[in-house]
Amino acid sequence: MSTAIRFSAVKKRFGDFEALKGIDLEVREGEFFALLGPNGAGKTTLISVLGGLTRPDSGSASVMGCDVQADYRAARRQVGIVPQELTFDPFFTVRETLVFQSGYFGLRRNDAWIDELLENLGLADKANANMRALSGGMKRRVMVAQALVHKPPVIVLDEPTAGVDVALRQTLWAFVQRLNDEGHTIVLTTHYLEEAETLCNRIAMLKQGELVALDDKVALMQSHSTRLLSLRLLPDALPAALQPLLVSERDGAYLLRLDDCKQLEPMLACVREAGVSLRDIEIVQPDLESVFLDVMGRKAG
């Protein structure tokens, strides 16, 4: 399969801050690819490089073989980006917005596809509504439609479901899945790791501007197949002896590595000896979230 997106040694600084520290990454045609990482990891910056919104200090990026700087016009026809920030032009209606967006891509008569987009994104009855009058979720749908007016082979969605209701998430994922089935390459960033786990087949993890994991979903899950022990304690203090096992804290619970079930007894003994009592205990089966926490936690130590 050929390459849809290629980043080669992409570096970007904002003043003294190094947002991307030399990213090498390839996304192949037809993949459903997840780009994960905590806030500030550089996901949006990397996507901006792809769309020509940000210029890398060094390195290069290309979409479907077109360099995003040297061949920027061709590259931009190949990619549709849904930006993370919710934004709209209050002067226009939904349909006007999409007709203009088509025009910017050089498309004059695009009504059939615009109608299909409106239909598939549940916007058909809002076509003539002013952008101002739409709810946040509806505006987000319009942004998705704007990114797709030119039927780009590569579609990038930057946290499209942040703060969005369940109905939209389902409509959106059904549609994006269909586009992927039809051969479009999809790149997705999200904080909802279950979404990434169900939809994507390859995953990259970014941390502080560096790529810390890149693999097929199945392989990635297997290589980090550690179960985690989740503990809630009273008083809320982790005994020093258990600190080395700490992977992360989630909703007031400590997540500890549990490589082997035999370790359970000694770990609980540690808690007892420290004079701390258990409020809640749970064994967490490996899912993408625990893999994510493991990858992020380990590299920090």
Next chain:
Amino acid sequence: MQGFYTLFYKEILRFWKVSFQTVAAPVLTAVLYLLIFSHVLEAHVEAYPGVRYTAFLIPGLAMMSMLQNAFANTSSSLIQSKLTGNIVFILLPPLSRLEFFLAYVLAAIVRGLVVGAGVLLFTSLFVLPELKHPLWVLAFALLGSGVLAVLGMIAGIWAEKFDQLAAFQNFIIVPLTFLSGVFYSIHSLPVFWLGVSHLNPVFYMIDGFRYGFFGVGDVSPWLSLSVVGSTFALLTLFTLHLLRTGYKLRH
């Protein structure tokens, strides 16, 4: 071409949908200036021999309105798009730098011309100015609006907040347009200020424009044309350079 045409049309629609503020209001302001200044000064000032002050004032007011509105169109459109973030929808498509530049600048020129025509239409109800050389009138209307449209683009790209844009407007654009002979012939000025006015490109826009009406000006229309034309060319090259480097638009 389709990309350019769409952006141009969108920019036209943007001001036309609120034409009450963007066209009617500046026309009314210019008519009020004319009423007040001509009432106060008509009896006392004769700018050119045989030309009534009110008639003299009309082309200056029309030009001033064109310039301010051409500037306002590019600058306000760009800063609004930047602050709301919706400029990404224009930065992501495959528009060339030239298409981007021309669409904004030409739409702003159109607004300038519409406002200018409105001012001439309504003020001519009071005094009908002569129209000796319509081609000079048209040339200076186009070039003058063009220069200010490009300046508006530079200001809109540069400014990160509305108050920076307001500062650019209040400390650069307003003085340039007011100290340019809108309300008087600069030959009535003291020598120092006469010299200063000669350094102001807006003076040449208004003088050349006025020449088109009366066939008289403070300087030759050809001199005005070359000053205004080269200002336009230099600012255009500068702005295209900004767009090529992505200054403040592509980080």
